[in-house]
Amino acid sequence: MTTFKQISGNVCAPLGFKASGIAVGLKKSQKPDLSLIYSEVPANAAGVYTKNKIKAAPLLLTKKNVKKGQLKAIITNSGNANSCTGKEGKQHAQQTMEELATQLKIKPHLVAVSSTGVIGVSLPIEKILTGIPKLTEQLAHDGGEAAARAILTTDTFIKEEAIELKLSNGNKVRIGGISKGSGMIHPNMATMLAYLTSDINISAELLQTTLTMVVNNSFNMISVDGDSSTNDMALVMANGMAKNSQITSVKDPDWEIFYHGLSYVCTSLARQIAKDGEGASKLITVNVHGAKTTKAAKCIAKSVISSSLFKSAVFGNDANWGRIACAIGYAETQIKLQKLVIALEDLTLFANGLPIAFDETLAYSLLDKPEVVINVNLGMGDKTATAWGCDLTYDYVKINAAYRT
Numbered sequence: 001m002t003t004f005k006q007i008s009g010n011v012c013a014p015l016g017f018k019a020s021g022i023a024v025g026l027k028k029s030q031k032p033d034l035s036l037i038y039s040e041v042p043a044n045a046a047g048v049y050t051k052n053k054i055k056a057a058p059l060l061l062t063k064k065n066v067k068k069g070q071l072k073a074i075i076t077n078s079g080n081a082n083s084c085t086g087k088e089g090k091q092h093a094q095q096t097m098e099e100l101a102t103q104l105k106i107k108p109h110l111v112a113v114s115s116t117g118v119i120g121v122s123l124p125i126e127k128i129l130t131g132i133p134k135l136t137e138q139l140a141h142d143g144g145e146a147a148a149r150a151i152l153t154t155d156t157f158i159k160e161e162a163i164e165l166k167l168s169n170g171n172k173v174r175i176g177g178i179s180k181g182s183g184m185i186h187p188n189m190a191t192m193l194a195y196l197t198s199d200i201n202i203s204a205e206l207l208q209t210t211l212t213m214v215v216n217n218s219f220n221m222i223s224v225d226g227d228s229s230t231n232d233m234a235l236v237m238a239n240g241m242a243k244n245s246q247i248t249s250v251k252d253p254d255w256e257i258f259y260h261g262l263s264y265v266c267t268s269l270a271r272q273i274a275k276d277g278e279g280a281s282k283l284i285t286v287n288v289h290g291a292k293t294t295k296a297a298k299c300i301a302k303s304v305i306s307s308s309l310f311k312s313a314v315f316g317n318d319a320n321w322g323r324i325a326c327a328i329g330y331a332e333t334q335i336k337l338q339k340l341v342i343a344l345e346d347l348t349l350f351a352n353g354l355p356i357a358f359d360e361t362l363a364y365s366l367l368d369k370p371e372v373v374i375n376v377n378l379g380m381g382d383k384t385a386t387a388w389g390c391d392l393t394y395d396y397v398k399i400n401a402a403y404r405t
Contacts, residue, residue, distance in 0.1 A: 002260035004165035010144035013162035013176040014199035015241040016040040019143035021150030024131035026079035026117070026124060032150035034128060035076040036100075036135050037195055042110060043237035045071040046208035048215045050232040056083035058093040058113040059231055065097075065109045069204035071237050072110040074195055075100050075135075076151045078180070082115040082123040083230040092125045099129050103136045116153055116180065116193055116231055148178040151193055154399060155180055159272040161265045167254045173200040173242040175258075177265045181232075181273040192273055194219060194234040196265065200258055201240035202247040209250070210259055211236050218266035221298065221387040222274045223306045234266075274388035279395030283371045284314055286387045290378040296333040297385035300376060303331035305389040314372050315391035319363035321349035324374060339379030344372075 012019050018038045026033040047066040049059055065071065075096060082089045093113050101108040115123070138146075148158040162176035181192030202210070215234050240246070247255045275283040286304045291297035304310060307327040313320040321342050328335060328342075342350040344366050347358055366372070372391075 002165060002257050004163040004261055004264070007162045007164050007174065009142070009176060010148060010160035010162050010178050011037050011176045011195055011197045012141050012144040013164075014174040014197050014239070016199060016239050017176070017197050018139040018141055019147035020135050020138040020140065021143065021146035021148070022131060022135050022138060024127045026077055026127060032146065033077055033079045034131050034135055035078070035147040035150035036139065037074045037147055037197065037237075038104065038139050039072050039197070039237050039239045041239050041241065042070045042072055043239035044069060044202065044204040044207050045112075045235065045237050046204065046211040047233055047235045048212055050229060052230050054084065054230045056081055056115060056231040057085065057089035058082055058096070058115045059233060061090070061093045061097060062112040062114060062233065062235070065112060066235065068109050070110060071112050071235070072106050073100060073104060074112040074114065074235055074237070076114040076116065076193065077123070077128055078116050078151050078153055080115060080117040080121055080123050081119045081231050083119045085120065085122055088122060092123045095125055096128055099132050100136070103132055112235055114193055114231070114233065116151065119230060144176070144178065151178065151180045153180065154278055155276055157276060159269050159276070161268040163261055163265060165257060165261045167244055167257055169244070171242055171244045173198060173244065173258070175200075175261050175265050177269050179269040179273060181276075192219060192232050194266070194269055196234065196236040196262065198236070198238045198258075198262075199240070199242040200238050200247070201242060201244050202238050202255075202258065206248055206250070206255065207236060207238055210255070210262060214259070214262050214266050217263065218270040221301065221385070222270045223302065223387065223389045236262075271388050274390050277390035277396070278399045279393040279397075280390035281393055282314060282369070282391045284311070284374065284389045284391065285371060286374045286376065286389070288376045288378065288385050290380055291383040291385070292381035294383045294385060296378070297383045298387075299331045299333045300328055300378065301385045301387035303327045304374065304376065305387040308392055311389065311392035314367060315393050317364050317367040319344060319349060319358070319360065319367060321355070324376070325350060328376065335378055336380060341377040341379065343375040345375065
């Protein structure tokens with residue numbers, strides 16, 4: 001079993017990474033809106049991207065660069081998505097990449113560019129280009145918090161995580177991460193940005209495989225409102241400065257250690273995003289057990305966590321298990337009603353095809369917690385899955401009714 005310890009520093013925790021974050025005036029609030037993560041040496045890189053058919057200009061540019069296998073820098077602006085902005089948007093992403101590369105004295109293809117914010121508005125590119133020199137000057141080994149703050153939009157807190165773990169030969173490696181996301185979040189890489197760093201030495205090909213596997217069990221298992229955005233991605237840079245022998249195969253025991261560590265960091269960030277859903281007052285965890293396949297377990301978990309009726313009931317502390325049963329029933333997978341069990345933590349609400357009498361006062365108290373846990377057992381196998389989300393509140397509507405203003 002992989003053991004590790006949590007440490008501070010988020011993306012700057014691994015060796016050889018610096019970060020910064022500043023305000024250049026993209027947001028009306030004048031809050032930080034330009035972020036940079038930098039590796040002192042070229043890092044093997046991998047990415048996973050939104051499945052929305054409309055993809056923002058910076059995402060397309062980044063995807064092209066990451067395919068080449070390495071990055072040294074990730075620059076992000078918040079407050080403007082630079083999406084659906086035509087040729088001008090592509091030019092702005094290109095200009096950002098080239099100006100940052102010039103300032104850092106690196107090749108342009110080693111730069112990833114990312115944007116988040118309002119869709120369909122021209123990016124104030126001069127503010128970004130003017131701010132890049134200051135952004136690079138402020139790069140620091142303790143700049144992770146500033147970088148994490150500068151990528152936020154409607155988020156209410158920064159999302160960060162970092163761990164240190166030991167490989168099979170005792171070598172210490174670190175993994176760090178930051179993310180943003182609050183609204184327009186739904187399974188399959190939607191409305192979120194996640195940046196991960198590590199000093200482990202792993203091939204770019206295996207890093208891509210690993211990231212995809214991890215994302216499918218973490219970021220792709222969260223939902224706030226069912227909407228998918230045009231800009232969202234998870235990127236990882238691994239610069240090899242831990243000096244371990246390069247990991248090139250999933251059969252390497254060190255790969256499994258790294259996989260579990262990266263899974264922990266991504267799951268932590270995913271839970272933080274779900275907890276900070278727009279207007280949310282509670283984190284919801286849905287555990288599905290007893291599925292015939294992992295695919296079926298994920299399908300059920302996603303269906304329940306995405307149900308607006310269920311999320312509204314959680315907001316009202318209403319143990320309306322029928323809404324959970326309904327979401328299970330319309331999921332695109334097979335179930336057997338007589339074997340289905342629905343519980344609120346350990347309080348069984350439904351079993352053997354029938355409702356179970358339960359203590360309403362106890363149920364109310366379990367729903368009134370900061371984290372609400374729903375346990376579903378399908379009774380059809382031994383596969384499991386977990387999804388995370390939040391309750392649906394009045395404040396969600398208030399926030400999104402005036403997003404542009």
